[in-house]
Amino acid sequence: MAYRSGDALAPLLVRLRAVSDLTEDEADAIRSLPFTVREVGAGWEIVREGDRPTQTCLILAGVSCRFKILGDGARQIVSVHIPGDLPDLQSLRLEIMDHNLATLTPSRIALVPHRAVELLMQVNPRLGAIISREGLIDGSIFREWICNIGRRSAHIRIAHFICEMFVRYRLIGANEEMRIPFAFTQAELADAQGMSTVHVNRVLRELKKEGLVSIAGKILTIHDWPRLQRTGDFDAGYLHLREGHSIAA
Amino acid sequence: MAYRSGDALAPLLVRLRAVSDLTEDEADAIRSLPFTVREVGAGWEIVREGDRPTQTCLILAGVSCRFKILGDGARQIVSVHIPGDLPDLQSLRLEIMDHNLATLTPSRIALVPHRAVELLMQVNPRLGAIISREGLIDGSIFREWICNIGRRSAHIRIAHFICEMFVRYRLIGANEEMRIPFAFTQAELADAQGMSTVHVNRVLRELKKEGLVSIAGKILTIHDWPRLQRTGDFDAGYLHLREGHSIAA
């Protein structure tokens, strides 16, 4: 189940290079981190609310999400994660998980001991800054999600979400032209965007009818990127990409 | 306008001690930080979206909030800050502000140069961890807000917000029994909770009628804390208080 291999952490390096400036020495330092890799199915719970994890998780393949279950049983997905993401970096400093982390699709994930990350950050402060930067971008995405759910209509919201996923996939080179993986069920989109499944269905239908996107076989195609951005009130600033990685209009 | 004084940073120490374990040496290290203090009125914009701040802000007195202005002109408040909070810690690592930070009431704020904080965190890694922990708790609060706005009814949402403010004020000892400062206008509450002003008014009215709270002269009194918590589906776990600082039922 657990094994190591040469450049298994590559997705993290791709991600970090797209967002920060990474020297070859720093990349090597990351490559030398100890870790184990797991292949898991969809719906696999990586960590649960209340846990005290001793490892941090890196997505190598697949899609995961963080979510909470509320008093009435409703689920709110608070973030979605793709390869290269470190979705529970906060567990390094916040002992008790305040939410759950689970896969949405079959995934490959790497687990890195907290101690190793701590040590790396301490020995190499510049890398420490780069890694904590990831956590801060995470926070920036939360802020944008609050805006989406709080003040944007369902139509805008879904368009915005698609824009974000496109930019993030493109950042790690996991797109094919205007196509990105899009394996979410409509119920998952609903839980992420704070709406009902039925309404997600209708909004998606509208977006398709307007010629903005189409979805087939878990692949989403964007047909009119400028108009989709306008529709979704989308500005990639909050993703804090490096200059040169921004997406042309 | 700018001056220094003996223990002006005390609110930060109070806050950090409530959330982390702080030695006297570490407290001294914080006290020795360079800073300037400003007294400002309500509605003062500390930093704006697009800015590249070189200082980080500490709230010493008053209430501030972070917010974004969306494409249609709507405002979404993404967080609210009270004395002891470091509301733009992220600017240490994310050069460009992705949101605004402004006072909601007349306030006293301290500005600390980024370089000084960087140095402090580098020289004193344990303090570095404590400070970055603050940023992670910030993120945890965002997650809870997403849940509030995404999946909880307006009634629950407002009750939850009041619970959060109570626990946070009590943490820094700024409450008087079951009373806390509550200077928000209903329009501000609306922008924070993603609802309309009119609806805030009606929900507040309900909460008062149910005997849960009362508001008079910018002071909110909680009359039935256990029931308010239940009403607001509130569990303080996401605030990551130290053991012993949790609030008795």
Next chain:
DNA sequence: CGACCTTTTGATATTTATCAAGTAGCGTGG
């Protein structure tokens, strides 16, 4: 006192949720 902001209230419109039922797709086992 008067201007201005905030709160309150009522009436109405809109968005979005809920409920119910049917359809389509897809994997599995016979």
Next chain:
DNA sequence: CCACGCTACTTGATAAATATCAAAAGGTCG
């Protein structure tokens, strides 16, 4: 290869929550 069963998607009808509009009433501060 087909039938079965499960899940996801779709659609329509209706209900509920919340927004919007309009206007009056209260406070506050120069």
